[in-house]
Amino acid sequence: MDESEVRVNALELIERSSIAMVGTLGEAGDPQVKAMIRAEHEGLKTIWFSTNTSSEHVGQLEKDPRACVYFAQWAEEPWCGLTLGGRMEVLRDHTSRERLWKDGCEKFYPKGVDDLDYTVLRFTAAWGKYWQFGKKLRFDLSQED
Numbered sequence: 001m002d003e004s005e006v007r008v009n010a011l012e013l014i015e016r017s018s019i020a021m022v023g024t025l026g027e028a029g030d031p032q033v034k035a036m037i038r039a040e041h042e043g044l045k046t047i048w049f050s051t052n053t054s055s056e057h058v059g060q061l062e063k064d065p066r067a068c069v070y071f072a073q074w075a076e077e078p079w080c081g082l083t084l085g086g087r088m089e090v091l092r093d094h095t096s097r098e099r100l101w102k103d104g105c106e107k108f109y110p111k112g113v114d115d116l117d118y119t120v121l122r123f124t125a126a127w128g129k130y131w132q133f134g135k136k137l138r139f140d141l142s143q144e145d
Contacts, residue, residue: 006137007044010082010130013071014041021070022049022123024060024088032057038071039100044084044128045141049121050100052108053092058119061088069123080132084125086141096120 001009019035026032034057040048047069051058061067067088072081091097094113100120101113109115126142 001132001135001137003137003139006130006139009080009132010128011044013073013080013082013130014038014044014047016073017071020047020049021072022057022088023068023070024057025064025066026060027063032060045125045144047084047123047125048100049123050097050105051119051121053117053119055119058090058121061090061121065089067123069125078132080130082131083129084123084141085127085129086123086125089122089124091120091122096122 018038020038021033022036023031023033036049036051038047039050065087067086069084070081073079097113097118097120105118106112109118127138127140129136129138131137
């Protein structure tokens, strides 16, 4: 697999995946992983999530924004995985919240789009590593818009 093929396959994996594993660093620098619903994405570079402001990982990200996001396909072939490493921003502005707000969100955030417990996370990847059938390739995303 060359890098252009890997990038196409990696993007297809993100598009097929509604769930991502998100890794953050805990209080003592220990790794922590949480499954999250991928709300939106902009290519391989930017992944959007929404979550509860009161979640432990929001506080972790405010102290240390380093994070990774992992997508995998196991249910059918080709088995593959994608790790993206970078930084996660915690966003509480109305525009970001409104961007990800969907019908049904009020079930979790009864005060609406400006509910104080509703937070948006925007992940920006600096690098990626894709694997498929024992082949893997790491690629740089830090210079891309």
